[in-house]
Structures are given as C-alpha cells and as structure tokens.
Amino acid sequence: MQLNDKVSTLKGVGPKKAEALADQGIRTLQDLLYFFPRKYEDRRQVTAIGNLAAGRDFLISAKVLSRRYSGSPYKKNTPLSLLVGDDTGTIEILFFNGRYIANLFNVNQTYSFYGRVTANFDRLQMIHPEFHREGDPADVRGILPVYPPVSGISQNEMRKLQLQVRPLYDALEEWLPEGIADTYRLADPSYAVSNIHFPADSRQVLESKFRLIFEELFTLETGLFYIRNDSRKDQGGIVIDGSLADPFISGLPFSLTEGQAAAWEDIRRDLASEKVMNRLIQGDVGSGKTVLAEMTMFAAAKCGCQSVMMAPTELLAKQHLASLTKDFSPYGITVGLLCSSMKAAEKRDVLQQLAAGEIQVLVGTHAVIQPDVKFNDLGVVITDEQHRFGVNQRSLLTKKGENPNVLVMTATPIPRTLAVILYGDLDISQVRTMPKGRIPIKTTQTDREGRRKVYDFVKQQLRQGRQAYVVAPLIEESDKVDAKSAEALFAELTKTLSGFSVALVHGAMKQEEKDLIMGDFSRGNIDVLVSTVVIEVGINVPNAAVMVIENAERFGLAQMHQLRGRVGRGSDQSYCFLICGSDSDIARQRCGIMCSTSDGFEIAEADLQLRGPGEIFGTRQHGLPQMQISDLVRHGDVLEKAKDAAKKIIDSDPQLEGDDVQELKLRIQKMFGTDIRLEL
Ligand code: ADP
Ligand code: MG
Numbered sequence: 001m002q003l004n005d006k007v008s009t010l011k012g013v014g015p016k017k018a019e020a021l022a023d024q025g026i027r028t029l030q031d032l033l034y035f036f037p038r039k040y041e042d043r044r045q046v047t048a049i050g051n052l053a054a055g056r057d058f059l060i061s062a063k064v065l066s067r068r069y070s071g072s073p074y075k076k077n078t079p080l081s082l083l084v085g086d087d088t089g090t091i092e093i094l095f096f097n098g099r100y101i102a103n104l105f106n107v108n109q110t111y112s113f114y115g116r117v118t119a120n121f122d123r124l125q126m127i128h129p130e131f132h133r134e135g136d137p138a139d140v141r142g143i144l145p146v147y148p149p150v151s152g153i154s155q156n157e158m159r160k161l162q163l164q165v166r167p168l169y170d171a172l173e174e175w176l177p178e179g180i181a182d183t184y185r186l187a188d189p190s191y192a193v194s195n196i197h198f199p200a201d202s203r204q205v206l207e208s209k210f211r212l213i214f215e216e217l218f219t220l221e222t223g224l225f226y227i228r229n230d231s232r233k234d235q236g237g238i239v240i241d242g243s244l245a246d247p248f249i250s251g252l253p254f255s256l257t258e259g260q261a262a263a264w265e266d267i268r269r270d271l272a273s274e275k276v277m278n279r280l281i282q283g284d285v286g287s288g289k290t291v292l293a294e295m296t297m298f299a300a301a302k303c304g305c306q307s308v309m310m311a312p313t314e315l316l317a318k319q320h321l322a323s324l325t326k327d328f329s330p331y332g333i334t335v336g337l338l339c340s341s342m343k344a345a346e347k348r349d350v351l352q353q354l355a356a357g358e359i360q361v362l363v364g365t366h367a368v369i370q371p372d373v374k375f376n377d378l379g380v381v382i383t384d385e386q387h388r389f390g391v392n393q394r395s396l397l398t399k400k401g402e403n404p405n406v407l408v409m410t411a412t413p414i415p416r417t418l419a420v421i422l423y424g425d426l427d428i429s430q431v432r433t434m435p436k437g438r439i440p441i442k443t444t445q446t447d448r449e450g451r452r453k454v455y456d457f458v459k460q461q462l463r464q465g466r467q468a469y470v471v472a473p474l475i476e477e478s479d480k481v482d483a484k485s486a487e488a489l490f491a492e493l494t495k496t497l498s499g500f501s502v503a504l505v506h507g508a509m510k511q512e513e514k515d516l517i518m519g520d521f522s523r524g525n526i527d528v529l530v531s532t533v534v535i536e537v538g539i540n541v542p543n544a545a546v547m548v549i550e551n552a553e554r555f556g557l558a559q560m561h562q563l564r565g566r567v568g569r570g571s572d573q574s575y576c577f578l579i580c581g582s583d584s585d586i587a588r589q590r591c592g593i594m595c596s597t598s599d600g601f602e603i604a605e606a607d608l609q610l611r612g613p614g615e616i617f618g619t620r621q622h623g624l625p626q627m628q629i630s631d632l633v634r635h636g637d638v639l640e641k642a643k644d645a646a647k648k649i650i651d652s653d654p655q656l657e658g659d660d661v662q663e664l665k666l667r668i669q670k671m672f673g674t675d676i677r678l679e680l
Pocket of ligand 2: 289290384
C-alpha cells in the first residue's frame with residue numbers, strides 16, 4: 001500500500017464509490033488520509049438510563065422490554081416503539097418506518113443504542129438511534145469520527161475505509177521545511193493524521209488539529225507569497241504623472257467626493273513613485289470607484305502607455321466600454337473591447353491593434369488574460385469587482401506587462417486583517433463616502449403575509465415607469481435547483497403582474513442568453529427582472545427603483561447588501577423589500593440590520609458578530625482555494641504564525657527551488673488547482 005495508490009485499490013471501493021470520492025477531491029490514499037472528520041461521537045462510555053438528560057447524544061446498553069407499533073401494523077410507515085431498560089430505568093426508542101426493522105429486535109435481548117436523547121413531555125426518548133446487538137464486533141467503544149457527507153458512502157463505510165489505510169500513517173514523514181515544526185511545536189504528521197481520525201482523547205484532537213491547520217495555512221500563505229513574488233519583482237514600475245488627468249477631472253459633470261479625492265491622492269502618489277502601484281480600492285456599491293479607474297487610465301494614456309481593465313461578466317465589461325468610450329472620445333483616447341463571445345475576426349483585429357499600441361485602453365472579461373493577448377506598452381492593470389476573480393487570474397493579468405501598476409477594486413468590505421492576508425502587500429484605500437444627492441433607499445422587512453402588499457406597490461411603481469428586480473430564493477448551492485425556484489416565481493409574477501413585461505435570468509442559463517436579457521432590461525424593454533443572484537455584480541440601471549428579495553432569510557447580509565445596491569442609482573426614491581419566510585432570530589436580526597443601515601462596512605461588521613465569518617468571508621468569495629480544516633478568521637492566530645513562517649521561506653528561497661520545499665511546492669499546486677502557472 002502506497003500513499004499514491006488510487007482509492008479504487010481499497011476493499012469496498014468500486015467505480016461508483018471511487019467517483020463519489022473523486023467528487024470530494026479524494027483520489028489517492030493520501031487524499032483519504034487528508035479527508036478529516038468534521039466532529040466526533042464520544043462512545044467511550046455507556047451511560048446508565050437513570051443518568052440520561054435530554055438534548056445530548058448518549059450511548060446506552062439496555063434490554064428490550066416490549067415492542068409495539070404505535071399505529072396500524074399493516075401500514076409501511078407505522079412507527080415502531082421499543083421500551084428498553086437497564087437497572088436504573090427505562091426509555092422509549094422510536095423508529096419511523098418501523099416495519100422494516102421490527103424483526104431485528106427480540107424481547108429480552110440486550111442492545112446498545114447511540115443517539116440524541118429528547119424529551120417527550122415527561123418521558124425521555126431516543127429517535128432513530130444507531131443500534132447493535134450485544135457482542136456485535138461493529139459495536140465500537142471509543143471516540144468515533146464523523147466525516148463530511150459523501151454521497152453514497154455511509155459514515156460506517158467511511159470509517160472502514162479510514163481503518164484500511166491506517167498502515168499508511170507510518171509513511172507520513174515530516175515535510176515542512178527544516179526548523180518549522182520545532183519552532184511552532186507541531187506534532188509530527190503521522191501522529192496528527194492518526195489522531196485526527198481515531199483519537200483517544202480531546203487533547204490528541206487539539207494537538208493534531210493545530211498541526212494540520214498550521215500545515216494548511218502555511219501552504220496557503222506560501223502559495224500566495226509565491227504567486228505574488230513571481231509576478232512582482234522588486235524592480236521599479238512605469239512612473240506616471242497623475243496630474244495629466246487634471247483636464248479629465250475638471251471636465252467631469254460632478255466634483256469628487258471626499259473619499260474619492262483621498263483615494264486619488266493615494267493613487268497619484270503610487271503612480272508618481274518608482275515603486276509600482278499595488279493598491280486595493282474598497283468602496284461600497286455606488287461609491288464611484290469606476291471614475292477612479294478612469295482617471296488612472298486617462299493619466300496612463302496621456303503618459304503614453306496602455307491600460308487594461310478586467311471585469312467579471314461580459315455585461316459589466318460592455319457597460320464599462322460604453323462609459324469609457326463616451327468619457328474618453330472627446331480627448332482622442334482609443335478604447336477597445338475583448339470578450340470570448342466576439343467573432344474570431346473581430347478578436348483578431350483587436351489583438352492586432354493592441355499589440356501595435358493603437359488601442360490605448362482595453363476593457364474585457366477573462367478573455368484579456370488569454371495567452372494570445374499581447375500589449376505594446378502596458379502601464380496599468382485594473383480588476384473590477386476583484387472578489388470575483390481568483391488570485392491566479394489577477395496574477396496572470398499582471399504578467400501581461402513588465403511591472404505594470406496594479407489597481408484592484410472591490411465592493412466587498414472585508415476587515416483589514418483579512419485583507420492583508422488576501423492581498424498581502426497591497427495598499428488599501430477605502431472610499432466610505434457616497435456621491436451627493438443620493439436618496440437613501442427605503443428598506444422594509446415583511447413576512448409572507450405582507451407579500452401581496454409588496455407586489456401591489458411594485459405594480460404602482462411600474463405604472464409610473466420604474467423598473468423592478470425580484471430575486472428568487474436560494475434553495476441550495478446548485479444552479480439547477482435555484483433555477484427551478486426562480487422559474488416558479490417567474491410563472492407566478494407573470495400572472496400577478498400581467499400587463500408588464502417580466503423576464504427571467506438564472507445561473508443555469510448560458511452567458512449569452514443572460515447578457516441578452518440583462519441588456520434588454522437596462523434599455524428599459526423589460527419592466528421586471530426575476531433572477532437568482534446572477535444580477536449581484538455591477539450592473540447599473542438607474543431607472544430600476546425596486547428590489548424585492550424573496551426568502552430573505554436564505555441570504556447572507558453581504559449578499560443582500562450587494563443586491564440592494566442595484567437600486568438607488570437614479571434620481572428617484574428607491575425601495576427594497578425583504579420578504580422573510582422564517583421568523584428565526586438570526587433572520588430577523590439580519591433584516592433588521594439591513595433596514596437600519598446602508599453602510600457596507602457597518603453591515604460587514606454586524607455580519608461578523610452575528611454568525612461568525614463562515615459565509616461572507618468564505619474563501620469562494622475572494623477567489624481563494626477551498627480549505628479542508630481551517631477557517632481564515634476563526635484560526636486567525638494560527639494564520640499569523642503560518643504567515644510568518646511562509647514569509648521566511650519565501651525570503652530565503654523565492655522560487656521554491658530547494659530540496660526541502662519540493663513537497664511544499666506540490667502541495668501548493670494541488671491547493672491552488674491546475675490552472676495556476678507554477679513552473680515546476
Ligand atoms: P461603483 O463604486 O459601485 O463601481 P460606480 O463607479 O458605478 O460605482 O458609480 C455609480 C454612479 O455614481 C455612476 O453613475 C457615476 O457616474 C456616479 N458618480 C461617481 N462619482 C460621483 C460623484 N463624485 N458625484 C456624483 N456622481 C458620481
Ligand atoms: Mg463598479
């Protein structure tokens with residue numbers, strides 16, 4: 001047995017199970033060893049029935065005293081009720097669909113039962129416990145691992161697979177570079193992996209976890225440093241005089257807000273310095289980040305170099321193209337577009353003009369990082385809605401030039417501590433002021449009973465010529481299922497809002513189809529846009545005055561905030577309705593926060609306090625790889641240590657060439673995925 005063997009070499013793993021495992025990223029035996037339990041069941045001790053308490057999991061050993069159906073025994077789904085007892089008392093065990101398992105129990109025979117004890121009025125119950133006949137070898141005493149679910153593989157099967165690979169623990173050797181394990185007092189890998197799966201006590205779990213979390217965060221941090229290093233040598237960048245943008249700024253139909261002016265000061269200083277600019281602009285939706293990008297690109301063009309701006313969707317890229325063309329053509333600056341949907345001949349033209357330096361400003365989607373895109377003299381690269389891109393995509397864009405100045409813009413407010421980790425050596429400017437004259441959006445929270453009224457109000461607004469967004473609930477993290485819920489809502493609203501033009505977009509649609517519909521909506525040909533969260537990013541339709549969020553309880557605060565930012569962009573009063581289908585405390589609190597503030601930074605803080613970082617600061621949102629065992633915020637202290645260690649390694653071996661970092665390099669590549677260009 002070898003670490004690199006395929007899981008299909010294990011007993012009990014056929015092609016189907018191998019595929020299910022592969023879906024979770026488990027292909028080799030090493031992957032299996034690194035598939036960690038989510039929690040544990042403590043089955044070390046049998047508890048006397050007299051000592052049970054409701055609300056916790058217990059293991060009991062008891063004799064079946066009686067067996068009966070609580071209902072007609074001829075119905076398949078009749079519950080089976082067992083009264084079981086030991087010397088200290090009795091408890092009821094209940095199985096639904098009891099007919100299937102009734103035969104497994106004999107009166108007067110002793111069984112062990114493991115499960116949650118609940119109170120049914122004054123009697124204690126266990127519903128659907130795990131059970132074993134006395135003496136069954138599968139009835140393990142100890143601390144049992146509980147793994148994240150893998151479809152088609154039960155907990156017991158997963159445990160058996162993990163038991164099969166136990167002989168490999170000894171093959172796990174220390175792979176961290178010299179000195180790290182000692183410095184941070186880390187358990188060795190075989191100890192950590194064996195005790196994360198089958199610990200004897202909680203101390204072992206803690207020691208193992210610390211090692212494994214450290215390992216993971218260390219890999220992440222070294223990877224981030226490596227990618228950055230790779231693209232950002234410490235040479236100087238192109239120096240650009242920001243005052244070249246003065247004519248453009250004085251030609252703007254508005255004056256800069258305080259926040260914009262301060263951010264521009266930062267940018268100017270960066271551009272003027274020999275060191276390349278590496279700046280993150282954080283600003284709420286609608287705070288006017290685009291114009292900062294425009295000013296930067298204007299100065300670059302006047303200074304004789306090219307700029308590129310990458311946006312996450314084609315629609316957004318085209319929106320930028322329209323405003324850039326309008327704003328720049330009076331000054332004779334040439335603007336080009338590059339997206340994957342363009343015809344081959346069109347693309348060829350753009351690529352050619354770009355290489356010849358005839359296009360001064362390029363906007364586009366991911367198409368701009370393709371290998372065939374070559375610039376003549378690239379001085380500035382900008383990513384809009386940065387949180388939608390992976391670290392590696394940002395790095396590919398930077399590599400299009402020789403030390404170009406970098407500006408990244410994001411509307412997702414993240415705490416500074418996390419930003420430092422995510423963006424490393426990026427300097428940060430926050431735009432916390434909104435352009436003057438914005439009418440604050442009126443936000444109302446309502447329950448399902450209030451729905452009719454909401455749509456009556458929507459109708460009224462539509463009659464006045466306004467447009468509306470309706471966002472369908474998230475059912476689960478699956479485009480297909482979400483699409484269904486959006487379709488149902490669409491069907492309903494087509495009836496309720498008859499006489500108006502209602503359209504549907506959802507995540508399972510093709511990009512071109514989505515763009516077409518969104519385009520129609522922004523031209524005013526569609527009154528109501530029903531959608532899943534696909535409209536989240538950047539779209540700007542000033543005439544849209546209403547945002548209805550259905551099943552608001554299913555959305556995170558950050559998401560609701562982003563969605564609400566789609567309205568309130570015109571000169572009319574805008575409205576946001578949160579229809580809440582649940583009255584859970586947390587849902588109500590979230591909606592309450594939405595109603596009381598529109599400051600994204602405040603909302604982010606509140607979100608963090610309400611339920612911890614999980615979702616909003618999830619790695620997905622920021623283009624970071626998926627973590628197995630660590631949580632970037634919860635394990636902030638380990639992260640700090642891992643970062644220090646990673647920095648030392650990178651400083652002494654920037655290209656990771658030494659023998660003792662080859663395993664690390666492999667792990668980085670695995671973590672960041674294949675599309676990262678690590679030259680190995
Ligand atoms: P975001 O930060 O979400 O990208 P945008 O850059 O799209 O925001 O700006 C939203 C709108 O605000 C645009 O229509 C833009 O022209 C306008 N805007 C930007 N700055 C100002 C300002 N200082 N005063 C008035 N309007 C502004
Ligand atoms: Mg924007």
